[in-house]
Amino acid sequence: MAVTLKDVATLAGVSVKTVSNVVNGYAFVKADNRRRVEAALAATGYRPNLGARNLRRGRTGFIALMVPELSIPYFAELAGLVITAAQRWDWNVLIEQTLGTRERERASLGSLGPHLIDAAIVSPEALEAEDFSELGPGVPMVLLGEHSVDLPIDRVAIDNVRAAQLAVGHLIGMGRRRIAAIGQNPHRGTAALRLAGYRAALAESGFPEPNELVAPAMNYHRRDGAEAMSALLAGAAPPDAVFCFNDLLAVGALRAAEERGLRVPEDIAIVGFDGTEESAYSRPSLTTIAPDKAAIAEQAVKLLHRRVNSDEPFPPEDVQTPFSLRIRESTTGSPG
Known part of the structure; x- marks a missing residue:
């Protein structure tokens, strides 16, 4: 018994x-x-008996986590950290994959309500302010990232502009002069911010922006990075360095460079973004901007817990979490 x-x-x-x-x-x-x-x-x-406890408190014992793609290692790693953080508060996590489209993001919000969840963590790509009415009334929410939504909602993010500046500044400091960017995408809020940081770093050093070296990526997968890098290398004046807007794009770029017989970093240096586990095990290992994903998860769950358990409303919080530049073989030739 x-x-x-x-x-x-x-x-x-x-x-x-x-x-x-x-x-x-x-x-x-x-x-x-x-x-x-x-x-x-x-x-x-x-x-x-968590079920009985939640019933007495009028809670479900679940929170939702909405992310664009679990096949992107950053979001898979973040999801695991959110689950770990939520367990400390006796919460289970329901994960919704939205594929980053407005339609899917709206549908995901609409499927969640206080009968299913106590709160939600949302990493949006395409949502507009009016879309958030789809989430059930009284469901606390935390947004991840710097997607621009003018609403009084808690947010946890890193400074993407400053992080991109740090990455490109590192390449400039290594003596690179024709620095490309892979990842321009009008449908991704973080892409605009990382592009702004790229441009700011070039401007600070007095470099003209080489528009022909800004390559789009409809998706942020390895194939997209390889295709964008191949197009850049086929140009009349190819780059000597590339800043990629996530690690998967950078891994694809590494592959394309290798297939053309280029040495990394001797002929071309490459920097990624996300600090995923894969970046440490690529060959060469990848220099990357590494957000503190554990801090993002902890802060998001902490904010939700405070909202759910507070008897009094309090102003929305905008929490900035740390990031670092992990310097490895793809820019220095040494493991780092």
């Missing part, structure tokens, strides 16, 4: 209320009573 709070209380020699306070994390429990309850919990193997 399942162990009950009463069983634990009997073994610990305390009241059921004291056991409940310990299980629910309340601070005001005498140290001696807490130790006895924790020992009894361990001895009996007690596990709380």
Whole structure:
């Protein structure tokens, strides 16, 4: 039979209320009573009935995470970190893949409501302000990234412009002068920001912007990076460095350069963005901008927990999380 709070209380020699306070994390429990309850919990193997607890609180025990593509390692890694962070608050995570289209993003919002979830973390690509009315009323939400939506909603992001400037500044510091960019896409908010950072870095160093070296990418997969790099290398004056707007584009660019017999970084240097695990194991290993994905996940879940459990409204928060430039073989020739 399942162990009950009463069983634990009997073994610990305390009241059921004291056991409940310990299980629910309340601070005001005498140290001696807490130790006895924790020992009894361990001895009996007690596990709380989360379904009953959520029912009493009027909660579902689930939050939603909406991301464009799980096949992109950044989002897969982020999803795992969100699940880990949510578990600390006894939340399960429902994951929605939107493919980054407005129609799918709207449909995903519309399918979620307070009968299914307590809150939502959304990484939008194409949503407009009016689309957020699709989410059920009273469902707290946190946006990930710097997609421009003029709404009073909590947001967690890195400074994409400054991060891109750092990446391109590194290439300039390595002596590169014809620096290309792969990833221009009018439907991706982060693409515009990373392009702005690329342009700002060139302008700061007095370099003219080489429009012929800005390559579009309809998707952010390896094939798109390889095709864009092949087109750049076929030009009359090919680049000596490339800043890619995500790591998959950069891995594809590495492949295209290798197929043309170019050495990386001797003939052409390459920088990615996202700090994915794959970037450390490509050959050569990839220099990349690495957002602190664990901090993004922790901050997003923390904001949701505060919203769900607050009795009073509070102003929306805009949280900036750290990032770093991981310098590796694709720009320096050494592992880094």
